[in-house]
Amino acid sequence: MMDIKQVRENPDRFKEASRLKNVPCDIDKLIEVDARRRAVQQELESLRTQSREGGQQLALCRNPKSEWYKRAVQNGKTPEEIKVEADRLQKELNDVKARSKPLEDEDRTVNEEFAAAMLTVPQPAGPDVPVGSDDTENVELRRVGEIRQFDFKPKDHVTLGQELDIIDIERGVRLAGSRNYVLKGDGALLHQAVLRLAQDMMVQRGFVPMTVPVLVREEVMTGTGYFPGGREQAYLCERDEKALVGTAEVPLTAYHAGEILDESRLPLKYCAQSTCFRREAGAAGKDTAGLYRIHLFDKVEQVIICRNDEELSIKLHAEILQNAEDVVAALELPYRVVNVCTGDLGQGQVQKFDIETWMPSRDSYGETHSASRFYEFQSRRLMLRYKDAQKKTRFCHTLNNTVVASPRILIPLLELHQNADGTINIPQALRPYMNNKERIEPRP
């Protein structure tokens, strides 16, 4: 959520953001609703003042024991005269109430309208974000690692998984429908090894590991920016008014929602492994083969909550990006980092860097990590604040990045580390998590 004052002062900035990000938002209407809302509020406030003051006077008129009443009698007023006065007041207040009623209703509806409109305002992209309409216009920043040249014909991960009996897509689909799978034997172990390596690396860097709910209240989805815009992408448990999260970013970022933190506690660095649920609505027919686009996966996510300082946010953004790069490097995989363009940016992100890892079966780099910074966008929705040194309450900044998501990362891992005989070399860093095994081979 953005600051309405900023929208009022500089509506063009947000219209521009709406256009560049291709996020629909009617700024003119919002400003109109805002003006109406304030007008109604002022009118209502003055009526409420009248009502309160008149009500207090009425109480005095009706109470013969009150100081006011005694003084009035002393000044020569008869009880009858006071009663006439009270009745007149009563009538006046009835009238005030009658006038308030329709305004109360309008106040309610106009505020709802305002709140709904505010949820659609996009966060303008940062100055270093390339302008573009979709992911084809993302700008490559750097390539790291050599792309392996095979001296045999490499197999894709689906074939490898089938032959080694470590991935069973067919039965996964039979159990749970399309975009589902079963990991088996060393496949299951490799999956967990990757996640555990990632988490250990984060803990070593001072991130506090957490386990978090994955079925959360809708306001948590709204607070992190996934609702209402991304409602289609989430699995809903409507009976309980809850949603399954698509990432642990949601519960981690919302963990301190509604709190006013002490600046001395910042920055907070959290990581969590969680299962992620995605409907992949609108992606029908896209990436249907293999483990690339699936409904359910596990991910270790990193989240930072820091003070309201853009320079610091930018610095920490680089830090969480580096954390992820180190994980990919530990897995001995070649990757590139791209600066995501405006059109491929979400509503709330100021800037996003994706790490794309080389995937031989796709003959291209494929997205494996996504590092975003939000400034106040999520904090405002979540009422996530802190008191600064001047005792002023301010909104935090939030950032997040993937540490590793599996099984997607198993695609390059299996494909790039395969041998001509169909076995797979396990990278050094993973071996401690695989009982020191060096190679995945067919089970006897």
Next chain:
RNA sequence: GGAGAGGUGGCUGAGCGGCUUAAAGCAACGGUUUGCUAAACCGUCGUACUGGUUUAAACCGGUACCGGGGGUUCGAAUCCCCCCCUCUCCGCCA
């Protein structure tokens, strides 16, 4: 799932239709005094929206908020209805 008891400011805790703009205490912050720690005294001490004003910070107002939402009333923390949450006991269960 059943029965009961509760939800008031950072915390404790009064208030149960109108001198409540929520008492008091604790904690916190600022100051005075003594000066090693500490103590005493005085003051400040919520959040949101909003008006005035200002370059701004700050300042001065208004309204709302006593778990959430409705209702009764001129007036609700207080009365009524619905929901949520917490605690205790029982039941069920990985």
